[in-house]
Amino acid sequence: MPRKRTRTYSRYSLESVALLGRLIRLGRRERRLTAQDLADRAGITRTTLRKIENGDMRSEIGLAFEVAALVGVKLFDADARNLGVLGERIDDRIALLPRTVRKPTRRLDDDF
Numbered sequence: 001m002p003r004k005r006t007r008t009y010s011r012y013s014l015e016s017v018a019l020l021g022r023l024i025r026l027g028r029r030e031r032r033l034t035a036q037d038l039a040d041r042a043g044i045t046r047t048t049l050r051k052i053e054n055g056d057m058r059s060e061i062g063l064a065f066e067v068a069a070l071v072g073v074k075l076f077d078a079d080a081r082n083l084g085v086l087g088e089r090i091d092d093r094i095a096l097l098p099r100t101v102r103k104p105t106r107r108l109d110d111d112f
Contacts, residue, residue, distance in 0.1 A: 009057055018055030020064060020073070025053040027071030042067050 028038050039049040044063055052059045052067055068075060076083060 007057075014055070014057065017057055017059075017064075020068065021053045021055040023073045024064070024068050024071055027068070027073050028053075031071055033071070038067065038070060041070055 028035070033041075035046050035049055035053075039046045042049070042063065044067075048059065048063065049067065052064045065075065076086065
């Protein structure tokens with residue numbers, strides 16, 4: 001029987017996901033939405049919403065972002081219209097980098 005592999009996460013990641021979950025819970029409560037109401041709007045179960053609000057690292061990021069958007073949690077930028085501009089800037093930077101990243105196949109002897 002294969003052993004279940006446990007994954008470790010950095011402290012930064014754990015704290016970030018926990019913070020996002022708390023912001024979502026705050027937004028839900030400020031909008032006076034029950035957990036069931038928000039789960040229904042997001043198309044998820046209440047259990048999944050609870051995991052997101054509790055900072056469960058195994059929650060799908062897309063679901064967490066959708067729930068955050070539904071309760072007004074701003075991600076990346078305070079103005080949603082600027083997300084497109086930010087995306088274009090990132091695309092421009094990516095275009096300047098090599099398309100693929102490969103490990104060097106051999107060590108170059110550049111000691112002349």
